[in-house]
Amino acid sequence: MRLTVTDLAVRRSGRRIFSGLSFGLGPGEALMVTGRNGAGKSTLLAVLAGRLKPEAGSLALEDVGEASLPECLHIVGHRDGLKGALTAEENLSFARGLLGDPALAPREALAELGLAHALRLPVAYLSAGQRRRVALARLLVCRRPLWLLDEPTAALDIASQAVLAGLMASHRAAGGLVVAATHQALGLADARELRIARPAQDERPAARSGDAPEDCA
Template sequence: MRLIAEDLACRRSGRRIFAGLSFTLEAGEALTVTGRNGAGKSSLLAILAGRLRPEAGRLAAEGVGERTIPECLHVVGHRDGLKGALTAEENLAFARDLLGDADLEPRAALARLGLAHAAGLPVAYLSAGQRRRVALARLLVCRRPLWLLDEPTAALDVASQAALAGLMRAHLAGGGLVVAATHQALGLENARDLSVEGFRAGRAELAADPFAEIV
């Protein structure tokens, strides 16, 4: 898969967040999206995921046949998107059955993130870090070339961060792509950096809004 973004612009709540943002991501490459809070990191990921329409610009994917970009990706956002009444294993089985293209079995995916012992526990009983690892395990149960990760290390301890870095490196080695919005290093030595600060637009408009920096 090859992902192409050309001159993307984003407007939210009547204000332009960024404009003129372009990049190309080849198979096996990772892109870390950086910038202060409110600069547009999560908005860019929402555009890539198809959940937010850009004000301007073009998104395209090559090498994916007839599939659309949303059909080619996994998203791990701020919210874990898990059903608290279901066990960790049941949550992953639900994702596998819904998305298709199964890869690892749920228990094997949980084991990769050190959660084999929690497979039969309801997610509502798990700690924040454990729930985050269950959400990350969804990346492994269904095969998707593009991973969109929004602050993926949130609530993870050092060992879990290292495990996540290993998963991302393996995904990239297999020709996958990773776009991660982050405030900290992810352990990907060759990742390219995209600072959304350089594409902030409408600065006069932003300066006139007293809440511009907290949106």
């Protein structure tokens, strides 16, 4: 799968969030989206996920057959999207059945995140960090080539952050793509950086790349 974003512009409530934003990602590549609070990092992920319609620009997918972009991605946002009354296993089983193309069983996915003991605990009883790990375990219960992660290390301790870094490395090694909005390093080796600055009217957002800037503008 290859994702190409060209001259993307977004306006919300009459205010321009960003414009002229372009980048491309191929198999195994990762992009860290950085910028100040309110710059538009979460907005970009929402556009990629199909939750917001851009004012201008295009999103193009290659090598995915007839699948649409939302059918090819996982998104983990600020809100965990978990049902507190359901157990960790039930939450993951629901996601697995809804999204299709199953991969790991809920028990296996939770074990990968160090939560095997929480399999049958209602999510409402879990700590913020544990809930975050259950949300991240959804990445593992079905196969999606593109992971969109919004501040994925929020509420995670150092050990859990290392586990997440390992999961992202394995996903990339298998040809997967990662786009992560973040304020801190995530252990993404060779990841590019796209920095979004609050633009003035008619101003392009600033963007820079870490190691390979050629298709990141």
